[in-house]
Amino acid sequence: MNDRLRELTTSPMLLAPNRVWRMYKGGAMIDRLKGVADPMDSEFPEEWVGSTVQASNPGTHYRQGEGLALISANIPEPVSIKTIVERYPEEILGAQHVKTYGTSSALLVKLLDAAERLIIHAHPTKAFAKDHLNSCFGKTEAWFVLETRPDVEEPYVLIAFKEDVPRQRYREMLNKQDINEMMRVMHRVPVKAGSVVYVKAGLPHAIGEGMFIVELQEPTDYSIILERSCSNYNFSVEESFLGLPQDLTLSTLDHRVYSPEEVQNELVIKPHVVRREGESTESRLLGYETTECFAGNRLEIVGEMSDATNGRYSVLIVLDGEGSLIHAHGEIALKRGTEVFVPASVGQYVFRSNKHLSVFKCLPAQA
């Protein structure tokens, strides 16, 4: 088994499906992406892609191992990416990455399909996580909108305060759970397929209903619950503040007032093409010029396009089309919904498609 595992580290690895229970409903769009026969919304609206992070669902919904991605390979027992990383960190994550982050993957990738508006919440900053949660990571995240549901007329997200909200006043809104007022003091930003939103740790935020996104995050599951009721769960006050005193946790909430222009300039990110090869292109959707926490690229392949790991690992999600990924030891067939973990040691590889292939490439924190 060990030899077989070691051998696996030199090639891109297909990932098994990895749906995660959450407190809201959705997921039909993930089913559709993967070609499932009867796409359906359920209590499993997220797929954690290549994840090494345990989901910290509340109360009786906690399940050991939930969130950890397994590889789909011809091996006698299931193996998680986390196990492989811990056994062969440098081969999988890259030498420089391991120097900086140890055996942490320094990235969490999700497909998230929200049938309903998500609750207003926020995530701790790195500094807060270090001081109070014994973690090098907080949770900065970014949303890459793939599609919105046709029945939602004006898809939107809520993010950041648009007016001065003193901490005492916000505490009162929270205690009363005055959701209308909590929504009113935030920017409501219209989005559509292709929109990219940067959600800096500390900012209050919520995704509107009917959004299907790729979400990149720091590798934690810390949420500060500001709105305590959602369709599958009601949070107690104790569950809402990371197990810490309310005022301490709320001190990581970013009360900066953003103007609409600042939202558009700093939080809504414009993609740009970084590489062309024949008719193929690679675009940077959001990268290290915005945050050190992760980068997301989109490759549109027509015919062939070469790529390389350059000593870093990546997580790939095929968004459309079909083709293959050809590497030193073989070939992986790709189609809509295929997910692949590419270890740092893979080196050069090539995408090939007779027609067209659209691939989302996720890269971890800058090492």
Ligand SMILES: [Zn+2]
């Ligand atoms: Zn969030």
